[in-house]
Amino acid sequence: MRxxxxxxxxxxxxxxxxxxxxxxxxxxxxxxxxxxxxxxxxSEIKRILEGKVPDEVVIYARVSSRDQKEDLERQVEYLKGYCTTKGYKVARIITDI
Known part of the structure; x- marks a missing residue:
């Protein structure tokens, strides 16, 4: 036992x-x-990790100005890709300018 x-x-x-x-x-x-x-x-670490995987996640992306709207879209796409590779289902996307 480690x-x-x-x-x-x-x-x-x-x-x-x-x-x-x-x-x-x-x-x-x-x-x-x-x-x-x-x-x-x-065994305690494994117990916690097994119960820790969320079914759904919320993505939040933000930029400072309207001039960066393309950057905002790029952020959202990056976060969606990350969630997909980790096996998370995206429940909601929140953006802010």
């Missing part, structure tokens, strides 16, 4: 180290105390 430091676990889960510490304190994630540090089992 044990991860809080920083390593945070990177794998896409959250901050402080979030990991809050989850430990709240009992949302199981951890072992080794000296003054916490260690998170790989």
């Amino acid at each position: 044990l991860y430091r809080t920083g390593e676990a945070a990177k794998r889960l896409g959250v901050t180290r402080m979030t990991i510490l809050r989850w430990i304190k709240a009992g949302k994630i199981k951890a072992y105390k080794v000296g003054r540090e916490h260690r998170i089992p790989e």
Whole structure:
């Protein structure tokens, strides 16, 4: 069984180290105390990752001026492509000028 430091676990889960510490304190994630540090089992990281995939996402793209409208369209297309490659379904697209 591999044990991860809080920083390593945070990177794998896409959250901050402080979030990991809050989850430990709240009992949302199981951890072992080794000296003054916490260690998170790989099984806990997998458990969280398996339940973490969103079904739908919202895309938000913004530019500073109307002159950049083409850039806005390019941003939206890039984000749609990214979502497709990651397996996310785009529920809504929000744009702002």
